[in-house]
Amino acid sequence: MAAIQRYIGVMSGTSLDGIDVAVAEIDEDHFRLVAGETYPIPAQLRKQILALTQPSDNEIDRLGELDTALGELFAECVSTFIRTHQLKASDIHAIGSHGQTIRHRPERGFTLQIGDPNIIAARTNITTVADFRRRDLCFGGQGAPLVPAFHQALFTSNERSRIILNIGGMANITLLPPHIDSNLTGYDTGPGNVLLDAWITHSRQFSFDSSGQWAASGSVDQDLLTLLLSTEYFQQPPPKSTGRELFHLDWLLERLETYGQPVAPADVQATLAELTAITIAHEVARHNLDEVELYVCGGGAHNTHLMSRLEAHIQPRLIADTHALGLSPDWVEAAAFAWLAYRNLQQLSGNCPAVTGASQATLLGGVYPAFR
Ligand SMILES: Nc1ncnc2c1ncn2[C@@H]1O[C@H](COP(=O)(O)OP(=O)(O)OP(=O)(O)O)[C@@H](O)[C@H]1O
Numbered sequence: 001m002a003a004i005q006r007y008i009g010v011m012s013g014t015s016l017d018g019i020d021v022a023v024a025e026i027d028e029d030h031f032r033l034v035a036g037e038t039y040p041i042p043a044q045l046r047k048q049i050l051a052l053t054q055p056s057d058n059e060i061d062r063l064g065e066l067d068t069a070l071g072e073l074f075a076e077c078v079s080t081f082i083r084t085h086q087l088k089a090s091d092i093h094a095i096g097s098h099g100q101t102i103r104h105r106p107e108r109g110f111t112l113q114i115g116d117p118n119i120i121a122a123r124t125n126i127t128t129v130a131d132f133r134r135r136d137l138c139f140g141g142q143g144a145p146l147v148p149a150f151h152q153a154l155f156t157s158n159e160r161s162r163i164i165l166n167i168g169g170m171a172n173i174t175l176l177p178p179h180i181d182s183n184l185t186g187y188d189t190g191p192g193n194v195l196l197d198a199w200i201t202h203s204r205q206f207s208f209d210s211s212g213q214w215a216a217s218g219s220v221d222q223d224l225l226t227l228l229l230s231t232e233y234f235q236q237p238p239p240k241s242t243g244r245e246l247f248h249l250d251w252l253l254e255r256l257e258t259y260g261q262p263v264a265p266a267d268v269q270a271t272l273a274e275l276t277a278i279t280i281a282h283e284v285a286r287h288n289l290d291e292v293e294l295y296v297c298g299g300g301a302h303n304t305h306l307m308s309r310l311e312a313h314i315q316p317r318l319i320a321d322t323h324a325l326g327l328s329p330d331w332v333e334a335a336a337f338a339w340l341a342y343r344n345l346q347q348l349s350g351n352c353p354a355v356t357g358a359s360q361a362t363l364l365g366g367v368y369p370a371f372r
């Protein structure tokens with residue numbers, strides 16, 4: 001049996017709220033998160049990333065420069081992390097780096113995550129696995145979401161169905177029927193925090209709505225909610241995945257203009273929180289699972305108002321965050337990319353065709369070796 005090895009996962013998600021780094025001990029039947037840290041994204045880099053998520057001029061030069069700058073930043077985060085936790089490069093078997101998604105267009109056959117892994121491997125001298133999504137696209141898959149396979153490996157119960165709900169910038173669910181070999185389902189339900197963040201930044205210059213207090217102070221505008229819910233994505237059957245290409249500030253501003261009536265800013269925020277909660281609840285209801293337990297992860301787990309709106313719309317047997325399953329909601333995604341690096345280096349498939357729609361299971365990621 002292979003010895004337990006340490007892997008680092010690096011995740012910079014669609015919210016652009018920071019870079020999550022986590023280290024885990026992994027082998028065939030063991031996964032233990034050892035530590036996690038979040039590092040800031042410098043304001044200028046964040047601006048550059050956001051600008052590249054929408055079509056604009058001179059994209060290739062800006063893309064190339066940002067790919068390099070993010071590679072350096074991810075490497076720096078890993079090096080700081082290693083020092084903080086009194087580790088050495090030789091203690092880490094590999095890094096799994098998700099990269100920063102700047103464009104996700106599976107319908108056109110591509111998805112793009114940047115942050116040059118050559119730089120990460122060169123600076124840290126640790127083998128780096130990256131570019132996890134594109135092999136799934138080779139087989140007709142969405143390339144996302146990828147975490148359901150990790151959720152299945154860690155969180156399946158033998159007794160009852162579980163749903164793992166990630167509320168990051170986007171929200172995605174994984175439905176885990178009892179027993180690990182049963183059929184898994186998972187997909188992006190739509191916006192998680194991305195519109196809440198965009199609206200509070202636009203209206204009040206805060207980067208996020210702490211505990212959802214601003215949303216809680218407003219009232220849901222039912223007609224505006226109906227208009228937002230008429231978006232085609234919410235009607236589409238899975239497999240499906242989405243991103244900032246669809247859900248962004250201008251998407252909201254255009255709909256507010258179409259709506260044509262003044263809505264108080266706090267009521268817009270309340271309506272956006274309701275949109276996230278209702279679109280998730282619709283998807284949960286669609287699967288009609290008895291006695292289901294729902295576990296939340298991602299930054300949205302800290303939004304008290306959003307959690308209470310979810311509880312109002314979903315009646316599972318239990319609603320809790322993934323702490324209850326032994327993994328902090330803040331580190332699930334970074335932990336998943338540590339696990340995906342492990343899967344790659346063990347020559348094990350990483351995608352889940354039932355989730356992404358790929359025609360087959362496949363190895364995910366490219367390997368950038370250390371030079372020791
Ligand atoms: N205390 C809090 N109160 C309210 N919202 C919070 C709180 N903490 C985090 N969030 C929300 O969670 C977001 C970050 O979530 P997370 O780190 O899971 O996103 P991500 O990894 O970028 O997303 P994705 O899963 O889409 O890749 C923040 O932008 C914010 O909206």
Ligand SMILES: CC(=O)N[C@H]1[C@@H]2OC[C@@H](O2)[C@@H](O)[C@@H]1O[C@H](C)C(=O)O
Binds near residue numbers: 014146170
């Ligand atoms: C293309 C892309 O980066 N998608 C992200 C995003 O953030 C949440 C949701 O949309 C999910 O589909 C995915 O991330 C996680 C890590 C995943 O692949 O499971």
